[in-house]
Amino acid sequence: MTTDTQPSQSHRSPRIYYIVYAALLGLLVLTVLASFLNLGTTWGVLIALTIAIAKAILVILYFMHVRESSRTTWLFVAAGFIWLAVLIGLMIVDYLSRGWFTV
Amino acid sequence: MTEAHPALAHHFSDIEQQREANTLGMWAFLATEVLFFGALFAAYLVYRSAYPEPFAAAGSHLNKILGAINTAVLLTSSLTVALAVQAAGERNRNRLLLLMAATVGLGILFLGIKGFEYFQEYREQLIPTINFAWEGEGAPQAMLFFTFYFFMTMLHALHMIIGIAVLLAMIFWAWRGGYETDDMPVERFGLYWHFVDIVWIFLFPLLYLIV
Amino acid sequence: MAANTSALQMRKSYLNVSYTAKSWLLTTDHKRIGLLYLLSITLFFVIGGVAATLIRLELLTPQGDLVSAESYNKLFTMHGAVMVFFFLVPSIPTTLGNFLVPLMLGAHDMAFPRLNLASWYVFIFGSLFALASIIAGGVDTGWTFYTPYSTTYSNTYVIAMAMGIFIAGFSSIFTGINIIITVHKLRAPGLTWFRLPLFIWSLYATSLIMVLGTPVLAITLLLVALERVFGIGIFDPALGGDPILFQHLFWFYSHPAVYIMILPGMGVISELITCFSRRPPFGYRFIALSSVAIAIFGFLVWGHHMFVSGQSVYAGMLFSLISFLVAIPSAIKVFNWTATLYKGSVAWTTPMLYALGFVGLFTIGGLTGLFLATLPIDVHVHDTYFVVAHFHYIMVGGMVMAYLGGIHFWWPKISGRLYPEGWGRAAAILIFVGFNLTFFPQFILGYEGMPRRYYTYAPEFQVLNVFSTAGASILALGYVLPLLYLLWSTRYGAVASNNPWGATGLEWQTSSPPPKENFIETPVVNNDPYQYEVTGEFEPHATVTVGDLQRGELGNQAIGD
Numbered sequence: 109m110t111t112d113t114q115p116s117q118s119h120r121s122p123r124i125y126y127i128v129y130a131a132l133l134g135l136l137v138l139t140v141l142a143s144f145l146n147l148g149t150t151w152g153v154l155i156a157l158t159i160a161i162a163k164a165i166l167v168i169l170y171f172m173h174v175r176e177s178s179r180t181t182w183l184f185v186a187a188g189f190i191w192l193a194v195l196i197g198l199m200i201v202d203y204l205s206r207g208w209f210t211v
Numbered sequence: 212m213t214e215a216h217p218a219l220a221h222h223f224s225d226i227e228q229q230r231e232a233n234t235l236g237m238w239a240f241l242a243t244e245v246l247f248f249g250a251l252f253a254a255y256l257v258y259r260s261a262y263p264e265p266f267a268a269a270g271s272h273l274n275k276i277l278g279a280i281n282t283a284v285l286l287t288s289s290l291t292v293a294l295a296v297q298a299a300g301e302r303n304r305n306r307l308l309l310l311m312a313a314t315v316g317l318g319i320l321f322l323g324i325k326g327f328e329y330f331q332e333y334r335e336q337l338i339p340t341i342n343f344a345w346e347g348e349g350a351p352q353a354m355l356f357f358t359f360y361f362f363m364t365m366l367h368a369l370h371m372i373i374g375i376a377v378l379l380a381m382i383f384w385a386w387r388g389g390y391e392t393d394d395m396p397v398e399r400f401g402l403y404w405h406f407v408d409i410v411w412i413f414l415f416p417l418l419y420l421i422v
Numbered sequence: 423m424a425a426n427t428s429a430l431q432m433r434k435s436y437l438n439v440s441y442t443a444k445s446w447l448l449t450t451d452h453k454r455i456g457l458l459y460l461l462s463i464t465l466f467f468v469i470g471g472v473a474a475t476l477i478r479l480e481l482l483t484p485q486g487d488l489v490s491a492e493s494y495n496k497l498f499t500m501h502g503a504v505m506v507f508f509f510l511v512p513s514i515p516t517t518l519g520n521f522l523v524p525l526m527l528g529a530h531d532m533a534f535p536r537l538n539l540a541s542w543y544v545f546i547f548g549s550l551f552a553l554a555s556i557i558a559g560g561v562d563t564g565w566t567f568y569t570p571y572s573t574t575y576s577n578t579y580v581i582a583m584a585m586g587i588f589i590a591g592f593s594s595i596f597t598g599i600n601i602i603i604t605v606h607k608l609r610a611p612g613l614t615w616f617r618l619p620l621f622i623w624s625l626y627a628t629s630l631i632m633v634l635g636t637p638v639l640a641i642t643l644l645l646v647a648l649e650r651v652f653g654i655g656i657f658d659p660a661l662g663g664d665p666i667l668f669q670h671l672f673w674f675y676s677h678p679a680v681y682i683m684i685l686p687g688m689g690v691i692s693e694l695i696t697c698f699s700r701r702p703p704f705g706y707r708f709i710a711l712s713s714v715a716i717a718i719f720g721f722l723v724w725g726h727h728m729f730v731s732g733q734s735v736y737a738g739m740l741f742s743l744i745s746f747l748v749a750i751p752s753a754i755k756v757f758n759w760t761a762t763l764y765k766g767s768v769a770w771t772t773p774m775l776y777a778l779g780f781v782g783l784f785t786i787g788g789l790t791g792l793f794l795a796t797l798p799i800d801v802h803v804h805d806t807y808f809v810v811a812h813f814h815y816i817m818v819g820g821m822v823m824a825y826l827g828g829i830h831f832w833w834p835k836i837s838g839r840l841y842p843e844g845w846g847r848a849a850a851i852l853i854f855v856g857f858n859l860t861f862f863p864q865f866i867l868g869y870e871g872m873p874r875r876y877y878t879y880a881p882e883f884q885v886l887n888v889f890s891t892a893g894a895s896i897l898a899l900g901y902v903l904p905l906l907y908l909l910w911s912t913r914y915g916a917v918a919s920n921n922p923w924g925a926t927g928l929e930w931q932t933s934s935p936p937p938k939e940n941f942i943e944t945p946v947v948n949n950d951p952y953q954y955e956v957t958g959e960f961e962p963h964a965t966v967t968v969g970d971l972q973r974g975e976l977g978n979q980a981i982g983d
Contacts, residue, residue: 122294124379129290133283140279143420149263156416166407171293178231180606184238188245191634194721195246196253198737199670202725205734207259208664222524222608226945232533232607239599239633247637250671254645254656257667340652351661358654385895 128170135163218393225289230395237399241406248366248410255359255417258352265349266397269356270418272337274328278419281324282411288317289408296401299394304385307397314404319376325368332357367414372406374400430579431619435838450535451938456521457836459512462549464905466508469556473501475898478860478891484884486877494877495562496578502607504556505588508549510817511679514686515597515632517539518828520623521836523601525929525936526619528610528945541596548589555582564875566676569657569668573649581650582976584643591636594682598632601625610928612947619927619951620703623710624689627717631678631685635721639675640698642668666732681720683817684784685713687824688755691777694827695759697925698774699766702952705758712751719748729800733933738797745795752788756781771923772846776827779854783819787812790865794855805875810866813863823853826904833908834918841911845903853900859893926952 139159147155169175174185203209217353223229295310336344339354339361377400384390390397436453439445446454446718477497480488489497520538522532532538555561561583563572572580605618605626645656646668655661657668696703703709724742725733731807768774790812794800803809833841863886872883879887921930932941 122297125290125293125297129286132286132289136279136282136286138217138418139416140275143275143416149260149267149421151251153259153417154419154464156420157413160413160416163412167289167405167409167412171289177234180235181238184235184242187634188249190241191242191721192245192253195249195638195674196256198722198725198740199253199257199667201671201740202666202734202737203257203261205736208257220535221939222533222535228607235606236534236537236599236603238550239602240595243595243599243633243637246634247641250638250641250674254671257664262662280731339654351655355662356657358648358652358656362648393871401496 124170128166132163132166135159135166218395220321227290233395233399234402237402241402244370244406244410248363251359251363251366252413252417255363258355259417259421260353262349262352265352266356267347267421268347269353269360270333270421272335273360273419274331275322275419277328278415281321282415283413284317284321284324285408288314288321289405291317292401292404296368296394298399299385299390299397302391302394304391307385307390308382311378311385315375315378315382318378322368322371322375325364329361332412363414363418367407367410370410374404374407378404433437433933434937435933436938437935439570439836439938448539450531450539452520452524452532452535452538453836453936453938453940455538455542456517456519459516459520459545462542462545463509463512463517463676466504466549467901470501470505470509471898471901473497473504474894476893477501478894480877481879482886482891484754484881484887485893486880489877491877492562495564495875496560498875499561499564500556503583503587504552504564505817506679506683507590508552510683510821511594511632512545512590512597513683513821513825514690514828515601515625515628515682516545516593518621518825518832519597519628519686520603522603522620522832522929523625523921524608525835525932525940526622526927527604527608528613528941528947529604529608529904530941530944532600533608534600537596538600541593542750543602544596545593547839548586548591548593551582551586551589553554553568553586555579555586557711558582566672567643567646567668568672569646569649569665570659573646573668574653581647584647588640588643591640594632594636598629598636601629604632610945610947613928615948616707617951618710619689620684620706620709620713621689624685624692624713625955628682629712630714630717631682631720635675635678635682638671639679642671642675643843645671666728669728669733670724673727673954674721677724677727678717678720680813680816681716682739685716685823687780687821688752690712690824690828690831691780692755692761693925693927694777694831695762695781696954697831697923697950698769698777699761699763700769700954701766702954703758704761704764705754706950706952708754709758712754716748717750719744719751720849723748723795726795726800729797730804742795746792747938749788749792749795752784756785756788770847772841772843772850773831775847775850775854776823776830778824779850780820781828783815783823783854783857787815787820790815803868805873806868807864807872808876811861811864811868814864819857819861823857826850826853827970829904829908831923832929833911834934835929836910836935837912837915838918838933839911839915840918840922841904841915842907845907849900849903849907852896852903856893856896856900860890860897861893863887863893926954 139156142155142159143152146152168185174181218229219226220229223232291310291313295307295314298306298310332338332341336342337357339358341352343357345353381390381396381400385397446458449455449458476489477494480486480494480497487493493869520532521531556680558579561576561578561580563576563578563580567580567584605622609618648654649656649658655663657663659665692703692709723741723745725737726745729738729742790808794803794809808881829847830841833839867883867886867890870883872879918934920933922934923930928941928945928947929936931945
């Protein structure tokens with residue numbers, strides 16, 4: 109038997125969900141406003157991605173209960189994104205060094 | 212031996228082990244989805260970085276307002292799903308049914324808005340190989356943008372449709388009292404739904420906003 | 423003996439608990455599902471083998487005289503696609519893996535039995551598309567589906583085959599998820615991670631790859647189909663696309679896929695070498711963790727398939743460097759297996775013959791991989807028979823031999839019967855000889871410049887090609903033999919005891935074949951694995967001791983007595 113436990117979700121007040129929801133909507137407003145600033149592609153992508161990542165982290169930690177989950181769960185969550193980073197990262201090495209990016 | 216829980220499968224030793232296995236299993240599946248959509252994001256990022264102007268010009272044809280509204284719709288549906296999971300955990304059948312129905316409604320609203328957007332894009336002749344007409348330079352690259360736009364959003368919409376279909380089945384099952392003793396399926400579904408939301412959280416800015 | 427036999431046959435096991443078709447086709451018993459897969463992948467091995475036969479027959483002469491060029495292209499494509507996606511990738515994980523993982527963990531089934539059955543049906547569904555593609559006329563793009571040929575110019579049934587592979591990929595993913603969660607959550611009490619059999623470690627690592635890599639292939643195949651149907655230009659340079667993007671996405675999966683096609687075999691070898699030298703593995707932790715290292719590092723090297731594709735030289739150098747690093751964990755395994763043999767008490771059983779053959783042939787295959795990882799050398803030997811020989815040494819000389827070794831080793835557990843040992847050894851030797859005669863000349867041919875995927879070649883290459891084809895016929899005979907005598911043994915073989923080999927491992931603590939629920943009582947583990955030499959005498963947990971060995975067809979070999 110492992111010692112990993114997952115608490116049942118029944119004793120939590122829904123307040124945290126509403127707070128996270130408000131934060132998510134706030135970040136949505138932020139990202140739309142930022143797009144009107146016309147910061148150019150590089151900065152635009154960076155800001156949009158950062159906000160998107162923040163939203164995703166909120167959903168993962170609070171809505172998907174990863175904050176209270178076992179270390180194994182954290183590992184599974186991280187693995188997908190890390191592997192995606194490997195795909196994108198090493199592909200970019202090729203495209204960057206072939207002069208594909210007119211950034 | 213722990214007493215048999217009605218939902219306990221024969222090969223698990225107790226309900227907690229089964230619950231954890233089910234959750235991990237869903238996360239393993241979601242990891243595959245991260246790479247599934249992720250590969251498309253990777254390809255899109257390559258071309259976007261290679262052709263910033265045509266892609267930006269093409270992207271400006273998308274309806275930012277509708278996209279933002281849709282994002283808000285999906286975020287709300289994530290809220291209702293999170294609350295539904297909690298209701299299932301508290302064995303509150305009526306609240307569960309209400310929240311699941313709300314989620315279905317929001318999901319259908321999302322699809323409706325998306326469909327309307329597609330219709331607008333059809334009218335503006337932006338559907339690759341079907342009626343694509345582009346004025347100015349960078350026509351092939353602009354078409355490439357719309358290829359990614361349609362493929363990625365349609366793939367996302369397909370995941371939404373599957374989610375809604377499953378949810379409808381679960382509403383029926385919940386109405387029959389199926390989750391009185393076992394809320395694990397609702398939790399698992401919640402994970403799936405939130406993930407589909409996260410995909411949109413990335414799709415929206417990368418397709419609509421970087422112009 | 424006769425009474426003993428019939429008494430054992432009367433005993434309830436997973437095989438005779440029910441004989442109806444429904445009980446097989448709707449089973450959720452991981453052992454039965456393993457057998458369903460065994461039947462399916464054997465069929466595909468035969469199909470892939472027929473394609474190989476025709477290839478080798480054509481290559482007997484320098485001219486193209488057996489088949490047309492187009493047909494030849496279809497033959498090597500189908501050989502590759504079928505062997506990779508419908509035989510090797512599923513092979514050990516779905517057959518031996520499905521059968522043994524719960525047993526080795528002391529569990530009653532996999533974590534998700536219905537998902538397990540679904541994975542088999544998905545596999546079958548995908549294979550129908552592949553078969554349809556083959557019957558309708560085949561594909562000629564090579565199993566690698568490079569664009570823009572596959573997307574724009576090929577007039578063959580690319581989409582059907584691509585969809586077949588796409589669907590079969592989900593089967594792979596489901597199996598991987600099942601294995602991962604089962605290993606995390608269903609271990610018997612006391613079975614900590616570092617007490618797991620090395621076979622489990624290797625399957626766990628394999629499952630990591632299946633889960634994280636296959637989705638990228640899935641999307642890539644969808645994009646190919648999309649481009650074929652709509653002509654959009656994702657991979658078409660004329661429309662701004664990049665054909666090399668396809669290769670990046672394709673090889674992001676397909677390189678790790680080759681580790682899917684060797685790691686399970688390595689796991690089997692760890693079990694065989696320890697059992698048949700009566701020694702615990704040298705450096706257990708290193709072997710265990712090297713499997714995970716291979717799985718992780720394997721994702722970082724895909725560009726070594728693209729050195730001459732037009733990929734940037736800098737990316738090429740980076741991939742070349744990391745490819746050297748990924749050889750290290752494999753080398754660690756080879757050193758450790760060899761060290762395990764030292765001062766061991768070696769038994770020359772059929773599985774051991776396969777295992778020892780594996781170590782030698784995998785070493786050759788792996789070392790020639792280093793040649794190919796060396797960028798400047800690869801420039802010369804890329805797309806020649808050197809590459810073909812390299813990967814066949816690993817996939818056939820390695821994985822297929824490990825697969826056969828594992829099938830023989832666990833055959834008593836799976837079927838309750840012993841296979842005829844004499845025939846087993848003969849087949850193993852035939853396969854070893856046939857294999858080397860087939861593929862060693864190909865290293866020379868490739869180095870001398872014979873290109874792959876051509877149905878003609880320069881006349882000076884004929885002698886070695888004739889050797890190669892001769893070897894292939896011996897190899898084919900070697901493969902047919904186990905098919906026949908294993909089937910024979912299910913009816914006429916000697917009845918096996920719980921533990922005919924005197925091996926450690928929880929799967930040997932239950933009857934051969936096991937009951938449907940695997941164990942009457944959940945086993946409890948309180949010592950490390952591979953306790954072969956600790957007290958000089960093997961003492962298993964179970965109620966049957968090694969003295970229960972049935973002499974049967976095992977000859978005079980007194981295993982473990």
